[in-house]
């Protein structure tokens with residue numbers, strides 16, 4: 001079944017490895033046992049990078065696919081949970097950095113799924129992540145290029161009973177997108193937020209304050225952080241699980257935390273303010 005649209009209208013790790021996507025942290029490719037997050041929502045990523053499967057009898061949606069070398073790991077995780085990769089009909093992307101999008105080309109090829117991203121995300125995916133508009137742009141070889149279908153802010157992607165809404169949250173990259181949906185279990189439904197990275201990380205030369213190509217970058221970033229803070233949010237999953245202790249919360253059975261999105265947003269404001277202060281100091 002082909003996904004249909006109804007048009008209704010990284011907080012990333014702060015480690016040095018996250019600041020330089022070319023330098024992968026070991027946990028990014030470290031396997032862990034996949035697990036149920038809630039209802040029809042499952043974690044199928046690695047120890048250091050999230051990938052989430054949302055299932056329905058008519059087909060599944062995969063959100064992010066992590067590093068290029070993790071494609072078979074993600075597919076094995078889907079199988080280990082009792083699902084078929086060939087039933088994945090849609091792959092959504094948070095942002096087009098290698099640690100979240102690197103495996104999308106391979107997984108899309110293997111599953112036959114359609115890839116969806118924001119307009120600026122699709123532009124970066126088509127460049128294999130080699131996008132000069134990226135605050136972390138480092139010229140290099142990039143990853144396998146991906147052709148994505150564009151999803152607008154507020155649009156809903158439907159696959160069977162799965163209904164996922166795109167929320168534009170530009171800042172970490174211009175095309176950054178968070179995704180939200182509801183999952184039900186034992187008669188109780190919760191709001192799940194897959195929040196894109198909200199970290200203001202640069203390649204050392206890019207400046208959020210006065211990037212000529214992005215006059216509204218800081219304003220947009222603050223709006224994105226406010227968007228995440230205001231989302232209905234019973235369960236938060238971040239692109240980097242350690243940005244909100246996803247694995248620790250799951251292990252202790254405390255994934256539900258209605259304050260998690262607001263707490264993430266508060267940390268993001270602090271990080272952005274620190275980056276802007278650094279940029280201001282550099283011009284004095």
Ligand SMILES: [Zn+2]
Nearest residue numbers: 010012097197
């Ligand atoms: Zn990133």
